[in-house]
Amino acid sequence: MNKQMNAVVYKKNGQFVLKKRPVPAILNPTDAIVKVTLTSICSSDIHIKHGSVPKAKPGIIVGHEMVGEIAALGRDVKGFSIKDRVTVNVETFCGHCFFCERGFVNNCTDQDGGWALGCRIDGGQCEYVRVPYAENGLNHIPDGVSDEQAIFTGDILSTGFWGAKISEIHAGDTVAVIGAGPTGLCTMLCCRLYHPARIIAIDTDPFRLALAKKEGMADITVNPQTENPEDILKSLTNGRGADVVLEVAGGTDTFQTAWKIARPNAIVCIVALYEQPQILPLPDMYGKNLTFKTGGVDGCDCDTILRLIAQGKLDTTSLITHRFSLANALEAYDLFEHKKDHVIKVVLKP
Numbered sequence: 001m002n003k004q005m006n007a008v009v010y011k012k013n014g015q016f017v018l019k020k021r022p023v024p025a026i027l028n029p030t031d032a033i034v035k036v037t038l039t040s041i042c043s044s045d046i047h048i049k050h051g052s053v054p055k056a057k058p059g060i061i062v063g064h065e066m067v068g069e070i071a072a073l074g075r076d077v078k079g080f081s082i083k084d085r086v087t088v089n090v091e092t093f094c095g096h097c098f099f100c101e102r103g104f105v106n107n108c109t110d111q112d113g114g115w116a117l118g119c120r121i122d123g124g125q126c127e128y129v130r131v132p133y134a135e136n137g138l139n140h141i142p143d144g145v146s147d148e149q150a151i152f153t154g155d156i157l158s159t160g161f162w163g164a165k166i167s168e169i170h171a172g173d174t175v176a177v178i179g180a181g182p183t184g185l186c187t188m189l190c191c192r193l194y195h196p197a198r199i200i201a202i203d204t205d206p207f208r209l210a211l212a213k214k215e216g217m218a219d220i221t222v223n224p225q226t227e228n229p230e231d232i233l234k235s236l237t238n239g240r241g242a243d244v245v246l247e248v249a250g251g252t253d254t255f256q257t258a259w260k261i262a263r264p265n266a267i268v269c270i271v272a273l274y275e276q277p278q279i280l281p282l283p284d285m286y287g288k289n290l291t292f293k294t295g296g297v298d299g300c301d302c303d304t305i306l307r308l309i310a311q312g313k314l315d316t317t318s319l320i321t322h323r324f325s326l327a328n329a330l331e332a333y334d335l336f337e338h339k340k341d342h343v344i345k346v347v348l349k350p
């Protein structure tokens with residue numbers, strides 16, 4: 001294949017451009033080429049655009065959340081066939097290093113391990129993408145599941161699923177999720193799988209809070225601009241605080257809110273990516289005996305997520321507020337970056 005295709009390319013700090021690029025070819029026997037049928041814009045793409053992802057290489061095609069159809073397969077890829085419909089995982093992982101063997105694929109020690117697609121190697125805001133370690137990075141989309149239902153599986157839904165999974169939620173718990181952006185909303189949906197008594201969404205955007213409530217992702221919403229989250233959480237729990245807190249906002253004061261609204265012995269799970277160091281005021285929290293969990297998603301539950309989507313237990317289609325063709329990607333970026341028209345997620349169709 002030496003055809004040309006449209007692609008969104010990271011040119012340099014502050015600039016994305018739409019360019020013609022050659023259709024990729026198989027480089028390693030473990031690769032697959034996926035014909036992209038739907039891709040999306042993620043806030044991490046905006047971080048790349050602003051130069052705040054040091055690993056991101058100028059000249060790469062961006063995009064790390066996509067679904068498609070297998071167009072070519074390396075000779076070592078087992079379990080997949082040409083034309084299979086697949087989701088693509090944001091993380092590349094070898095499957096056999098120390099961390100991969102333990103399910104900690106985010107820390108895969110392979111040179112392409114971790115978030116490579118659309119960051120260090122060409123990603124999916126284009127017509128065809130090369131996926132390294134395709135056997136690990138691709139998952140079959142079940143029959144009856146549409147591209148729009150499956151699109152977030154490999155990135156934000158994996159992140160929400162992972163956050164909920166490590167937060168040790170018990171049936172009947174009061175769970176607070178700080179941040180009702182796309183990943184926060186996915187996190188709420190995944191927390192619901194553990195049957196908490198209630199989910200409290202905390203955000204400063206009334207539109208996003210209303211969506212969380214309307215779609216049943218949250219039971220109660222709190223806007224810290226007009227209400228005090230600590231008081232509300234205490235009033236809901238006989239003065240104790242939330243059993244589990246997930247911090248998915250990454251704002252200037254959201255980390256402080258996270259530990260303050262937690263009850264003693266709670267789990268506080270930090271999913272957010274901060275731009276600044278955060279202060280852990282140990283004297284103030286002494287005796288509260290909190291457990292903090294932090295990190296980046298270990299995205300290796302995609303088959304489970306896709307099964308839950310097929311069963312109707314996870315539905316993220318309400319997050320797709322805008323649809324563009326790939327040819328109009330720059331217009332889509334402008335809308336997404338400047339949060340115009342109450343955008344939650346934008347999908348692009350090649």
Ligand SMILES: [Zn+2]
Pocket residue numbers: 042043044045064065090155156
């Ligand atoms: Zn992302």
Ligand SMILES: [Zn+2]
Pocket residue numbers: 093094095096097098099100101107108109110113
């Ligand atoms: Zn590995």
